[in-house]
Amino acid sequence: MATLAVRRLLIDLETPFARHWHGGDAFRSALFNALSMSFPVGEQFFIDSVRKGFQDLPAEKQEQFKAEVQGFIGQEATHRRIHSLFNGHLEKQGLVNEWAPRAQARMKLMEGIDARHWLAITAANEHFTAIFAEWQLRHHDLLDGCEPRLKTMWLWHSAEESEHKSTAFDLYHALGGDYEWRIKWFRRATLIFLTNLLRQTVCNLRHDGMLWKWSTWKSAASYLLGRRGLIRENFKSWCAYFRRDFHPSQQESDLSRRWLADNMREYSLVGT
Ligand SMILES: [Fe+2]
């Protein structure tokens, strides 16, 4: 079982930041803002899933998962808090979070349903975040145009997503979750996630008055499909989830560990 430290990020999130905080680029800022808008609600769902799954485990397995589950919940709870602060600035900039209420309404439909369904959805979403996290850590220079505190925030979140990417997946299997449902939820979660991400990014660009600018679309094309593009470089990793013998640890690298070791002054450890 993984040991997951909970870290308190030591960055200033009081001071407002520029509208195009992501290197002066409207598209990148809108895309990352959309992701951030989904985090407080989404990560609460991940916490609830893991908590429910843990409660359904037999006592001997609970012992095995206990520390990892506590670490997972601590990390996601910290991400929620930090991104809520970040999102507060977006609200002041006039952006409207339409994703969170839609997600909340969908989550209501999950009440009373077997925890394995919750965990399959969480494991699918954790696969996206793990891929994205790994890509961000690999190409951290793409965040060089951001204020250092914001670059730190995104890379810290990435490092922890990479660290805990197996937790929901392992719990799902420990509860007897099967391949068929894992894949069913992965397909649905992909469709729902990408549709919502696109809708919220467009909504952000519209409020920003940048939706119909040539520079916005040019940036989108190169950021998503260019040489190191987000979609272009990650499609294979996304497909790997369909393999019967897939496990998140197969996509392991030392990028997360390295970032955490090199940036110790950016955080303190909670509970030590
Ligand atoms: Fe997170």
Ligand SMILES: [Fe+2]
């Ligand atoms: Fe996560």
